[in-house]
Amino acid sequence: MSYLKSDCDLPLVEATPGQLLDDSAAKWPDQEAYVFRHLGVRMxxxxxxxxxxxxxxxxxxxxxxxxxxxxxxxxxxxxxxxxxxxxxxxxxxxxxxxxxxxxxxxxxxxxxxxxxxxxxxxxxxxxxxxxxxxxxxxxxxxxxxxxxxxxxxxxxxxxxxxxxxxxxxxxxxxxxxxxxxxxxxxxxxxxxxxxxxxxxxxxxxNCHDTIILLFTSGSTGAPKLVEQTTYAMVNTAEMVNRISGQDKRKVLLAPTDMTENLDSVLIPVLTGSQTVVFASANTWELADIISAILEERCEGTTFMYVKTLHDLVNDPTVKECDMSFLKDVQVGGNVISKTLQRQFAQVFPDADIINYYGTTEGWIVSMSRRSEMTKEQMERTVGRLMPHMETKVVNKAGQVVPLNQEGEIWVRGFSVFKGYRGDEEKTAKVKTHDGWHKTGDIGVLDEDGLLAITGRIKDMIIKNAENVHPACVEQVLLAHPKVQDVKVVGVPDPRYVEEICACIILKNGQMSDVEEMRKFSEENGLLADEINPGYFVFMDSFPKTSTGRKIDKRRIRAVAMERLGLKENTD
Structure with missing residues (x-):
């Protein structure tokens, strides 16, 4: 059955950030902890x-x-x-x-x-x-x-x-x-x-006190406030650093805002031997990232968005530089396409991609590392469950489904949030009384203990009674050489009730049309009418949710409907 509890010999840490800082500063007072290149400050x-x-x-x-x-x-x-x-x-x-x-x-x-x-x-x-x-x-x-x-x-x-x-x-x-x-x-x-x-x-x-409030995206109104404990925050950073092997890297680049990359704040005080480098204030120009990697000799990176990875491996100057000292990059926030993984392997043959699956409510749930998995496993799954965690895949009734069968992913363990601050009703919808977090993600657990994400419950498109996961269609179109990003949404249709609409951002300087995209999708597996997009809409950018961090599919759908002249079904 699709239930797994991970084993681990590594103990969980029961210490507060203040205690960790005091201990590290006493043992290694002169260790360089943080570099703010844009300010010329080294602490x-x-x-x-x-x-x-x-x-x-x-x-x-x-x-x-x-x-x-x-x-x-x-x-x-x-x-x-x-x-x-x-x-x-x-x-x-x-x-x-x-x-x-x-x-x-x-x-x-x-x-x-x-x-x-x-x-x-x-x-x-x-x-x-x-x-x-x-x-x-x-x-x-x-x-x-x-x-x-x-x-x-x-x-x-x-x-x-x-x-x-x-x-x-x-x-x-x-x-x-x-x-x-x-x-x-x-x-x-x-x-x-x-x-x-x-x-x-x-x-x-106390290490079990609430230490931080984190915003999680809301499509409308104020975002929810996720309460996380010291225990969750410290141990997530500790486990990620240790299990990924990045505790062996002396210098790490932090290519995102600190608010979105909390591990980068804790790593120097957890180990006392690592330096985290911030390339710029908050505008992530690729030139700043490249120069920081080269000049600071960064051996790895902390959390990086897929878009940043895409820009990095496709930058012509990178191919001319010697970055053989860069051993791994952490990537998360979205699915890494097969094409991007293969491009990375060509540009950085000696480096690993460390890919994470997680949620704001559950922090890091699973991890995959290219050097420890087959090519097929790396491209198909989001890896193995993090230490000291449990997961199960359940049906609509909350019952565990057999291995290799789709269902909603639930997780439980040290990193699961306490609740939404001031929102007990919303907390009860996604967290059970015995501590299970309902992620809202649809996935599959296989016999090797690997987790694959196949879609989102809220994103499911039902076309002519056929359940279609947007991610499956997106993966096909992302392989097109002219496509930078794709988001698939369901739009109203009098015949099918819902029709599949692929919203596409093309790479700079590229041009395409509906006919080309339709032909490509059919030639690459989307032959059945029920899974082939009925509409293709080209956009310059995707609207964001209220936090500005995530793509807002509701608004994408609204823009697509306006472009196509569609209205909601009233029958």
Whole structure:
């Protein structure tokens, strides 16, 4: 039957980030932990601890206590790392927010998000207008008109977010009385009494406390807030680093935003021997990534999106460089096509792809590594279950199905979330009373213990009574040499009820038409009318969900219907 519990000799870690930082800084004070190339900053473990202790004491001085939520809107900069460890040391809960989303996608719902999370302190980078984004301070005053009436930072009261008592500006100083500057807060943590208060607060922290709130995409309205524990976060980073073999790499490139790549924050303090390099602030120009790999001699990468991998292996300059020292890249967020895997093998013959399957609610569920699997297994599956985890594949009634039979993937273990903060009803829909997380993914477990993802329950298209998984159609079209990305959605049809619509982004400089795509799909296995797209729509880009991280298939469907002149079935 499709049930598996993974074995592992590696023990789970029962330590908090504050304890890990203190221990590592004591043992390896001069170890370079983080490199921020765009700022010219290189931080040693001892420096991280010193700054984190100062900020932790400052946060205590403005009223932050264990269980309070500290949110921040920061790009990849030292203050992100310092804020995380400072909050962890005093038992506060972190809520990192990517600035681009805060200033764009979340506009109109910022107050609701902060209120729902019960944010006590907001730290925000004071940046001028850049690439069409609003300037920070005027934006905050527009969102929270109450700021204008605050005569001092201590007197700040925002009616829309009653829990919010302080806003701390990072970067260029502001003379506005409503805000603290980061320097003000840090100066509160320099005396011995303040340091003792931090040690006392840290002694009260527990590895099973909530340590972080993470946004998960919502198609409409405010995103949900996933509560994760210290135990889940630390052990996920530890297991990923150890099981993947990346603990042997001395220098790792972090090619995404820190908020989306939390392992990169913990790795240096977990091992005391690894350096994580950030190529840029938050705009991932391929040139920055390539120069960082070459100049810092990065032996591996932390989490990388499929799109970044695609751009990397197709960049002509990469083929001219000696990157033989690069031994592996971590990739996730979407299915890696067979074509992309083969391209990677040609460009980086001595390197591994480490592919992850996971969810925000369950973190990393399974892992595949090219050197440990056959070509067929690597292309067909998402690998083996992570240590100390359970999975089962079930039917609609929640009953376990036989091996090699499709069903919904459920997972249980140390990394499964506590719940959606402030949303007990939504939590109950995806998490059972005995701890199983219903992922919503359709998959298959085989006799070798390998997991394959075949689709999403919500994405299922039923064409003429035939169940069609969009991923199956997408994989075929992704193999077309002119295609950069494909998303398949179901659109209304009077004959079939639902028709398959392939929405396609072509590679730069390429041109195609419906006839070419239809012929290609038929020649590559989509012969049956029930699985061949009835429509092909070409797009320049795909709309995103409210977090800005994931593709919004609802909106893609709406755009496709508008282009095709279709309306919802009313019968």
């Amino acid at each position: 040693k473990l001892a420096e991280v601890k010193q700054e984190a202790d100062r900020l932790a004491a400052g946060l205590l001085s403005i009223g932050v206590r264990r269980g309070d939520v500290v949110a921040w809107v920061l790009t990849n900069r030292p203050e992100w790392v310092i804020s995380f460890f400072a909050a962890a040391k005093i038992g506060a809960i972190s809520l990192p927010i990517i600035g681009f989303y805060f200033l764009t996608f979340y506009k109109g719902m910022v107050g609701d998000i902060l209120k729902k999370a019960k944010v006590k302190v907001l730290l925000i980078e004071n940046s001028p207008t850049d690439e069409g984004l609003p300037e920070t301070i005027p934006y905050l005053k527009e969102v929270f008109p109450d700021i204008v009436s605050a005569t001092t930072a201590k007197s700040l009261r925002i009616e829309a977010v009653p829990s919010l008592t302080s806003i701390v500006v990072i970067g260029d100083k502001t003379s506005d009385n409503a805000f603290y500057n980061l320097g003000n807060i840090q100066s509160m943590g320099t005396h011995e009494t303040a340091r003792q208060r931090v040690q006392e607060a840290q002694s009260q922290t």
